[in-house]
Amino acid sequence: MRLQQTPAPPPEGRPLLEVRDLRVSFFTPAGEVRAVRGITYQVDYGEVVGIVGESGSGKSVEAYAIMGLLQPPGRVVGGAVTFEGEDVLAFSPRALTTFRGGRAAMIFQNPMTSLNPVYSVGEQLMEALRAHQKAASRREAAQRAAGMLERVGIHNPERRMRQYPHELSGGMRQRVMIAMGLICHPKLLIADEPTTALDVTIQAQILELMKDLQRQTGMGILFITHNLGVVAELCHKVCVMYAGKLVEQGAVDDIFYRPGHPYTEGLLRSMPRLDDQERRRLIPIQGTPVDLLDPPAGCPFAPRCPHAMEVCLGRMPPYVELGPGHRSACWLRVREGLSTSPAGGEEASHG
Amino acid sequence: MAEHDILLQVEHLTKYFPLKGQPGPGIRAVEDVSVTLRRGETLGLVGESGCGKTTLGRTILRLHEPTSGAIVYDGVPLYRRDYPFQPNERGELVKRSVPRAQAVDMLPYRRRMQIIFQDPSASLDPRMTVGEIVGEALDIHKLCRGRAQRAARIRELLSMVGLNPEHAGRYPHEFSGGQQQRVGIARALAVEPEFIVCDEPISALDVSIQSQVVNMLEDMQAQLGLTYLFIAHDLSVVRHISRRIGVMYLGALVELSESWELCRRPLHPYTQTLLSAVPVPDPERARSRQRMVLQGDIPSPIHPPAGCRFHTRCPYAAGRCRKEVPPFREHTPGHWAACHLLGGDNPSAPVES
Numbered sequence: 001m002r003l004q005q006t007p008a009p010p011p012e013g014r015p016l017l018e019v020r021d022l023r024v025s026f027f028t029p030a031g032e033v034r035a036v037r038g039i040t041y042q043v044d045y046g047e048v049v050g051i052v053g054e055s056g057s058g059k060s061v062e063a064y065a066i067m068g069l070l071q072p073p074g075r076v077v078g079g080a081v082t083f084e085g086e087d088v089l090a091f092s093p094r095a096l097t098t099f100r101g102g103r104a105a106m107i108f109q110n111p112m113t114s115l116n117p118v119y120s121v122g123e124q125l126m127e128a129l130r131a132h133q134k135a136a137s138r139r140e141a142a143q144r145a146a147g148m149l150e151r152v153g154i155h156n157p158e159r160r161m162r163q164y165p166h167e168l169s170g171g172m173r174q175r176v177m178i179a180m181g182l183i184c185h186p187k188l189l190i191a192d193e194p195t196t197a198l199d200v201t202i203q204a205q206i207l208e209l210m211k212d213l214q215r216q217t218g219m220g221i222l223f224i225t226h227n228l229g230v231v232a233e234l235c236h237k238v239c240v241m242y243a244g245k246l247v248e249q250g251a252v253d254d255i256f257y258r259p260g261h262p263y264t265e266g267l268l269r270s271m272p273r274l275d276d277q278e279r280r281r282l283i284p285i286q287g288t289p290v291d292l293l294d295p296p297a298g299c300p301f302a303p304r305c306p307h308a309m310e311v312c313l314g315r316m317p318p319y320v321e322l323g324p325g326h327r328s329a330c331w332l333r334v335r336e337g338l339s340t341s342p343a344g345g346e347e348a349s350h351g
Numbered sequence: 352m353a354e355h356d357i358l359l360q361v362e363h364l365t366k367y368f369p370l371k372g373q374p375g376p377g378i379r380a381v382e383d384v385s386v387t388l389r390r391g392e393t394l395g396l397v398g399e400s401g402c403g404k405t406t407l408g409r410t411i412l413r414l415h416e417p418t419s420g421a422i423v424y425d426g427v428p429l430y431r432r433d434y435p436f437q438p439n440e441r442g443e444l445v446k447r448s449v450p451r452a453q454a455v456d457m458l459p460y461r462r463r464m465q466i467i468f469q470d471p472s473a474s475l476d477p478r479m480t481v482g483e484i485v486g487e488a489l490d491i492h493k494l495c496r497g498r499a500q501r502a503a504r505i506r507e508l509l510s511m512v513g514l515n516p517e518h519a520g521r522y523p524h525e526f527s528g529g530q531q532q533r534v535g536i537a538r539a540l541a542v543e544p545e546f547i548v549c550d551e552p553i554s555a556l557d558v559s560i561q562s563q564v565v566n567m568l569e570d571m572q573a574q575l576g577l578t579y580l581f582i583a584h585d586l587s588v589v590r591h592i593s594r595r596i597g598v599m600y601l602g603a604l605v606e607l608s609e610s611w612e613l614c615r616r617p618l619h620p621y622t623q624t625l626l627s628a629v630p631v632p633d634p635e636r637a638r639s640r641q642r643m644v645l646q647g648d649i650p651s652p653i654h655p656p657a658g659c660r661f662h663t664r665c666p667y668a669a670g671r672c673r674k675e676v677p678p679f680r681e682h683t684p685g686h687w688a689a690c691h692l693l694g695g696d697n698p699s700a701p702v703e704s
């Protein structure tokens with residue numbers, strides 16, 4: 001079965017989502033936690049973009065900012081988020097509610113954060129639909145909900161609709177949440193570590209499902225994860241995040257076969273892989289992640305980077321174009337004499 | 352294999368968690384697991400969550416009292432009891448009377464057998480400094496004479512696991528997750544154990560920190576001649592660190608083999624699907640490979656399926672699989688698996704993966 005609605009064909013040259021120099025801080029008693037420090041990327045219509053980075057690098061905060069879900073003391077302190085040409089950061093609270101769950105939807109690592117324990121699965125799905133399509137009758141909503149559950153691989157949807165979230169297994173709940181996210185046919189789905197808490201077997205089911213749904217609906221996906229294997233499976237494009245900055249971005253093959261940043265290289269080299277041909281000593285990334293209350297003035301990776309130079313400590317490296325759509329923020333690449341752009345290097349004016 | 356090479360023998364080990372007010376066996380968390388660990392080796396244990404890995408590890412240490420089976424450690428039987436159930440005419444397990452368990456006092460063995468937990472923050476007392484945490488282990492077994500010796504030993508242990516010994520006076524929350532896990536490892540090493548159950552020691556850590564801890568565990572093993580039971584759900588890490596791997600499904604061991612052999616030539620259909628589910632960080636291969644996706648969820652361990660426990664999800668399940676429990680057999684030297692398709696001594700896998 002195909003979903004009836006597919007997104008409009010991409011208008012000439014306009015991306016689905018454009019994030020430009022986005023900055024988010026948390027104003028805590030201990031000081032300003034600069035969780036997202038100027039990131040720029042875009043998601044095209046029908047494109048799956050992965051955001052990888054270790055915990056605390058700002059992946060969730062960035063996604064919350066896009067969806068207008070930031071809670072105080074968190075606040076967007078700079079930059080722009082544009083969705084189909086519209087300024088999301090300027091949306092009124094009312095415009096935001098129709099935006100969320102309508103044209104853009106978000107799913108989370110823990111399904112219980114978006115499933116309400118006291119309503120049945122069916123009630124929640126129908127509510128999600130009717131919040132955006134008021135005209136839908138109850139009967140029609142019930143039919144659409146059942147159809148959506150079937151689409152995410154849930155057999156016997158009528159029975160499941162009468163059940164409550166706690167009666168479902170982890171994998172089943174994740175499917176229900178995906179169904180809720182997709183019921184209004186969003187053009188963009190933001191998935192924040194949706195498989196991190198699942199077993200690999202269930203993760204494989206969910207990834208296959210997301211691939212299928214993406215192909216059929218043509219929606220764009222922003223997929224947040226710390227698992228490089230998952231990125232390779234699913235994404236067209238990858239953004240590597242470190243300490244609130246995008247240190248590298250490019251097509252999935254660029255990132256895996258031609259990494260242009262020492263952090264990306266370090267991540268790829270540090271873990272054993274099932275396709276290793278023989279046992280080898282692991283090469284860890286030394287040291288520990290950055291404290292965002294007091295981030296380093298220069299390259300955030302400098303304290304852990306085996307190639308760090310004098311200049312790295314003092315100044316944020318600019319972006320270097322390594323190829324079409326492939327950019328890295330690293331002084332090594334600057335030294336190689338490639339062309340640069342300042343997107344990553346405006347730190348001083350905000351410091 | 353010479354007798355003295357064997358550190359631990361586990362025979363038909365079974366652990367049921369009774370359910371209140373119910374006469375049957377309850378939750379059949381671990382059932383009839385037999386495995387041998389050689390001195391200095393690492394045996395990896397993989398399987399989906401809830402399959403009984405933690406219960407097996409803890410039951411071997413007798414942190415859970417076993418239901419039945421035998422545990423022989425360094426030639427000494429720590430525990431032995433016959434299986435206290437039998438199937439009735441409807442196939443339900445009902446109690447039968449068996450002699451009392453033979454069991455020894457574990458205290459002298461607590462020192463030799465240690466455990467490292469998954470969640471470093473939950474396993475460390477937040478009100479104690481890391482020095483006190485490590486020191487407490489020394490005190491329980493009276494391993495230090497005098498304060499000076501004790502303090503020196505704490506410093507030595509902290510530096511051994513790569514922590515700054517000057518930080519002995521700090522509290523767990525002042526450390527990162529990776530550093531907290533190192534504290535947990537220092538506490539385990541304090542009593543100079545021979546055998547450590549590592550229960551998902553890196554699962555809660557960041558990718559960039561995981562390999563630091565894996566390397567440290569390997570170094571400790573080389574320096575101190577430790578034997579590990581390494582539990583994890585990440586097969587690539589388990590293959591890296593283990594000499595042999597056991598695969599568990601719903602409380603039972605379904606395959607056991609040298610670790611690279613297991614990943615190259617998995618015999619059991621469950622192992623094949625598990626391997627096929629691991630995402631490979633190689634986009635080219637990810638695009639080209641055909642995945643065996645396992646359908647459905649793991650069944651309840653209260654009523655595991657009759658016959659082969661995997662039959663409800665196995666793509667090759669046949670009539671016999673629903674009735675007869677497949678025997679755990681050695682198919683090629685050192686490679687064991689329990690599946691009817693494998694036949695008696697026919698070593699070929701049901702499918703090439």
Ligand SMILES: Nc1ncnc2c1ncn2[C@@H]1O[C@H](COP(=O)(O)OP(=O)(O)O)[C@@H](O)[C@H]1O
Binds near residue numbers: 058062072
């Ligand atoms: N409510 C909050 N108050 C203060 N700091 C916060 C808050 N939420 C997130 N942060 C900080 O923002 C940073 C990024 O967090 P997050 O986006 O959740 O990381 P990720 O999703 O990459 O693991 C973290 O360092 C965290 O300390």
Ligand SMILES: Nc1ncnc2c1ncn2[C@@H]1O[C@H](COP(=O)(O)OP(=O)(O)O)[C@@H](O)[C@H]1O
Binds near residue numbers: 368379400652
């Ligand atoms: N203390 C306990 N009491 C009752 N049931 C338990 C207990 N510990 C584990 N179980 C049950 O035993 C089964 C195996 O659990 P566990 O050993 O934790 O699996 P794993 O470590 O492989 O995830 C699960 O069904 C679990 O719910």
Ligand code: SF4
Binds near residue numbers: 261302306309329332
């Ligand atoms: S800019 Fe310098 S410190 Fe940063 S990644 Fe490049 S070489 Fe390393």
Ligand code: SF4
Binds near residue numbers: 662667677689
């Ligand atoms: S015994 Fe039958 S059901 Fe069990 S794994 Fe083998 S083929 Fe599958």
Ligand SMILES: [Mg+2]
Binds near residue numbers: 061
């Ligand atoms: Mg997050």
Ligand SMILES: [Mg+2]
Binds near residue numbers: 404405406
């Ligand atoms: Mg466990």
